[in-house]
Amino acid sequence: MEEEKDIKPYEISFLLKNEEDAALVVKKLSDHGAEIIGEGAVSYIRLTYPIKKEESAYFGYVHFKAAPEAIKSVSDSLKLEPKILRCHPASRKNYSTPSGLSAPNRPRRRTSCNRAQGRTTL
Numbered sequence: 618m619e620e621e622k623d624i625k626p627y628e629i630s631f632l633l634k635n636e637e638d639a640a641l642v643v644k645k646l647s648d649h650g651a652e653i654i655g656e657g658a659v660s661y662i663r664l665t666y667p668i669k670k671e672e673s674a675y676f677g678y679v680h681f682k683a684a685p686e687a688i689k690s691v692s693d694s695l696k697l698e699p700k701i702l703r704c705h706p707a708s709r710k711n712y713s714t715p716s717g718l719s720a721p722n723r724p725r726r727r728t729s730c731n732r733a734q735g736r737t738t739l
Contacts, residue, residue, distance in 0.1 A: 623685065624682050626654065629678065629691070629695075630676070632674040633701055639675070641701070642701065652681060652682040656678070
């Protein structure tokens with residue numbers, strides 16, 4: 618029961634050289650004891666700047682649960698894989714949206730541009 622409390626939700630996003638290598642990420646996560654919650658579709662993207670001499674990549678993400686201590690070892694083992702251009706693990710706190718992120722509900726700031734145009738913002 619004590620170990621169950623330490624399990625937290627995470628998301629790892631990654632860039633791959635080939636679309637088929639997404640299974641490698643899932644396998645590495647499972648090897649480190651992570652429980653896979655879900656996977657996003659892998660999609661082709663053009664990179665803004667070259668990463669490891671690649672101009673394009675396949676972007677994907679995986680939602681999983683794992684112990685906080687396992688995240689560093691998972692990240693390190695994925696970074697050593699030549700087929701994975703880049704990966705970024707992040708903790709997930711909000712499950713209400715697919716990406717786990719929600720936009721803050723803040724009022725717009727008054728700017729000199731808005732005042733000059735006669736707009737009022739609250």
